[in-house]
Amino acid sequence: MAAMPNVEARGQATFDCASEAAMAAETKASRATSTVRLIGLTKTFSPNIVALKGVDLDIPGGEFFTLLGPSGCGKTTLLRMIAGLEHATGGEIEIGGRAVTHIPAHKRNVNTVFQSYALFPHLSVRDNIGFGLRMCGVKKPDIQKRVIETAKFIKISELLDRKIDQLSGGQKQRIALARALINEPDVLLLDEPLSALDAGLRGELQIELLRIQRRLGMTFIFVTHDQQEAMVMSDRIAVLSDGHIQQVGGPKQLYERPDNLFVAHFMGHSNLFPIQKHDANGVYTELGRIVGRFESGTHMLIRPETVTLTPGQSEGDNHLSASVVERIYRGSVAEYRLNCGATELVAKCNNCGQDMFEVGDTVTVVVETDGLVTLNE
Amino acid sequence: MSDTGTAWQAIDSRPRQRRISWDTWHLLGVITPGVLWIVLFLVLPSILLMGIAFMTNGTYGLPQMPLSLDAFKQLAGYGFLGWSPGNLYTVIRSVWQTVLSTSLVILIAYPVAFYITTRPAHLRPLLLLLVVVPSWTNQVIRAVGWMNILAPGTPVSNLAAQLGLITPEMGLFPSKFAVVIGLVYNFLPFMVLPLYATFERLDYSQVEAARDLRAGPVRAFFHAVLPQTLPGLMAGTVLVSIPAFGMYVIPKLLGGGKSLMLGNLVARQFSSASNWPLGAAGALIMIVVTLIGLQILRRMSRRLGGDIEVVL
Numbered sequence: 001m002a003a004m005p006n007v008e009a010r011g012q013a014t015f016d017c018a019s020e021a022a023m024a025a026e027t028k029a030s031r032a033t034s035t036v037r038l039i040g041l042t043k044t045f046s047p048n049i050v051a052l053k054g055v056d057l058d059i060p061g062g063e064f065f066t067l068l069g070p071s072g073c074g075k076t077t078l079l080r081m082i083a084g085l086e087h088a089t090g091g092e093i094e095i096g097g098r099a100v101t102h103i104p105a106h107k108r109n110v111n112t113v114f115q116s117y118a119l120f121p122h123l124s125v126r127d128n129i130g131f132g133l134r135m136c137g138v139k140k141p142d143i144q145k146r147v148i149e150t151a152k153f154i155k156i157s158e159l160l161d162r163k164i165d166q167l168s169g170g171q172k173q174r175i176a177l178a179r180a181l182i183n184e185p186d187v188l189l190l191d192e193p194l195s196a197l198d199a200g201l202r203g204e205l206q207i208e209l210l211r212i213q214r215r216l217g218m219t220f221i222f223v224t225h226d227q228q229e230a231m232v233m234s235d236r237i238a239v240l241s242d243g244h245i246q247q248v249g250g251p252k253q254l255y256e257r258p259d260n261l262f263v264a265h266f267m268g269h270s271n272l273f274p275i276q277k278h279d280a281n282g283v284y285t286e287l288g289r290i291v292g293r294f295e296s297g298t299h300m301l302i303r304p305e306t307v308t309l310t311p312g313q314s315e316g317d318n319h320l321s322a323s324v325v326e327r328i329y330r331g332s333v334a335e336y337r338l339n340c341g342a343t344e345l346v347a348k349c350n351n352c353g354q355d356m357f358e359v360g361d362t363v364t365v366v367v368e369t370d371g372l373v374t375l376n377e
Numbered sequence: 378m379s380d381t382g383t384a385w386q387a388i389d390s391r392p393r394q395r396r397i398s399w400d401t402w403h404l405l406g407v408i409t410p411g412v413l414w415i416v417l418f419l420v421l422p423s424i425l426l427m428g429i430a431f432m433t434n435g436t437y438g439l440p441q442m443p444l445s446l447d448a449f450k451q452l453a454g455y456g457f458l459g460w461s462p463g464n465l466y467t468v469i470r471s472v473w474q475t476v477l478s479t480s481l482v483i484l485i486a487y488p489v490a491f492y493i494t495t496r497p498a499h500l501r502p503l504l505l506l507l508v509v510v511p512s513w514t515n516q517v518i519r520a521v522g523w524m525n526i527l528a529p530g531t532p533v534s535n536l537a538a539q540l541g542l543i544t545p546e547m548g549l550f551p552s553k554f555a556v557v558i559g560l561v562y563n564f565l566p567f568m569v570l571p572l573y574a575t576f577e578r579l580d581y582s583q584v585e586a587a588r589d590l591r592a593g594p595v596r597a598f599f600h601a602v603l604p605q606t607l608p609g610l611m612a613g614t615v616l617v618s619i620p621a622f623g624m625y626v627i628p629k630l631l632g633g634g635k636s637l638m639l640g641n642l643v644a645r646q647f648s649s650a651s652n653w654p655l656g657a658a659g660a661l662i663m664i665v666v667t668l669i670g671l672q673i674l675r676r677m678s679r680r681l682g683g684d685i686e687v688v689l
């Protein structure tokens with residue numbers, strides 16, 4: 001229950017200072033309290049359904065952290081455990097250095113933006129946003145003030161007196177966000193909040209969420225199955241599969257230096273070739289010999305945009321002869337499916353100022369060794 | 378827009394007119410039997426009843442002129458022998474027993490409906506059936522069943538006597554207690570079914586949202602569960618309380634002479650007591666009290682459920 005007077009006290013500070021800058025600065029001060037630490041966290045639903053198999057994570061305060069993985073990988077379960085909506089079968093959860101593993105949801109200073117929004121249909125927008133403060137016993141006029149402030153911050157002031165069923169998906173999303181943020185939680189949890197929105201609105205809200213997070217300096221833990229979304233928004237990403245964390249790292253690291261096949265596949269289209277033989281000067285794959293210094297591994301990863309295509313045949317190290325099997329025009333880039341040696345390779349080329357190749361053309365694939373990674377299964 | 382509209386009308390005006398008149402006849406044909414039925418068997422009798430209530434009681438129990446408020450005075454307790462509270466008590470007792478038994482029905486049905494919702498899908502129809510099955514038996518037989526359970530000398534009555542709740546020779550039947558038991562038993566399915574329907578559609582994420590927003594279990598129930606089940610609760614309350622208020626069989630069989638309800642009073646005026654105006658006045662009071670009760674329910678549901686208007 002220690003969190004509750006804390007919330008009120010900080011609330012007091014917030015509605016004294018109306019400016020958003022002051023609000024941001026004020027929350028930054030509480031950053032130290034908002035780290036999240038998971039130690040050997042496991043979750044078993046029934047004897048044979050294991051959702052999480054020992055998850056260790058350290059999320060520093062103020063980070064935009066994303067849990068990424070296919071459906072059924074345990075990412076939502078993990079988020080719900082941090083929220084307190086699922087009990088841990090084993091392991092520890094610490095928020096701001098305080099063990100909260102056995103503390104129920106309503107006594108944790110975290111708030112969730114639910115995938116279905118979970119707004120209360122019998123309450124107005126105003127009362128939905130103010131609900132958390134009401135439960136904390138904040139006085140009515142103070143709730144009103146902070147609701148108006150928060151609505152301004154999220155840019156939904158004109159919606160305050162609407163009913164929930166009069167709102168569009170995007171508007172509901174913003175209200176769910178406001179309802180969570182107004183409580184100034186140590187950590188904000190977002191469970192695929194954008195998945196129900198159309199692509200355009202989704203892109204807009206991604207950027208806006210990111211800006212809000214930067215401004216407040218609050219720890220955000222975001223769950224998604226969309227690797228593009230994860231890369232756009234996150235400081236760091238944890239890729240989950242089958243109840244395990246596969247890799248944790250920044251978007252660039254995960255994309256360019258994946259630890260294993262799963263991460264390589266999940267982070268984007270990958271050309272992956274088993275390594276047949278490894279020597280001091282290079283490796284042998286189905287593509288042929290690729291010269292360079294590589295770490296040992298079972299597979300070679302070539303991202304489609306790291307190769308260059310030149311017309312005709314040419315000789316040289318890492319110059320591979322290929323023919324165009326298929327071309328997919330994507331506006332700024334063209335994607336080519338190539339027949340290369342005994343196998344197939346996908347290349348993405350910038351269309352800007354270049355002539356496109358036609359199906360059947362013979363081309364040379366120039367592989368840049370900088371873009372190559374060896375990895376293990 | 379208007380151009381195309383008039384053009385279309387010009388082309389198609391004659392068949393369209395004919396179709397409208399046909400539609401009108403069709404509509405009349407559909408609603409007339411229902412309207413006639415309601416007018417003949419509800420509106421006219423109600424007006425008749427109102428008229429009778431304001432007439433004077435004749436020598437042989439039939440209503441006669443002049444118009445008067447005698448029946449209502451009698452209902453309020455003014456008779457030949459001065460004022461006695463008997464009839465007034467019956468009205469108050471009816472309201473009280475209705476409120477009490479409806480509340481008990483809610484308290485029992487709410488957890489039962491929730492429990493059934495949490496069972497595996499293939500068991501739920503069976504459990505609902507078990508709730509409904511008793512009402513397939515005749516009401517009188519069920520009331521007689523309760524008489525046998527609660528009569529003096531039965532195990533239940535003996536237990537109650539040993540606990541000091543009643544004197545040994547009394548028995549739990551006949552009594553107000555037996556009437557309430559009978560009403561609760563009789564009307565339980567009418568509360569369980571609508572409640573189950575709303576529980577089945579319960580959006581549990583709202584409960585989680587409430588918990589997430591610092592509501593403890595009790596407040597999460599009142600803010601996230603109760604508002605969602607309110608339509609079922611209100612429907613159940615109406616289905617239980619209105620018939621319970623006018624109930625005749627159960628108070629007559631289980632109540633003994635001192636636990637009669639308004640339904641019994643009205644029935645007696647039209648039969649043995651031969652006082653039609655008083656019976657009509659009682660029926661009128663029943664309608665008025667019911668309408669007031671519905672209004673109170675509406676207010677309550679609006680307060681509990683915020684903006685949701687529950688259609689009664």
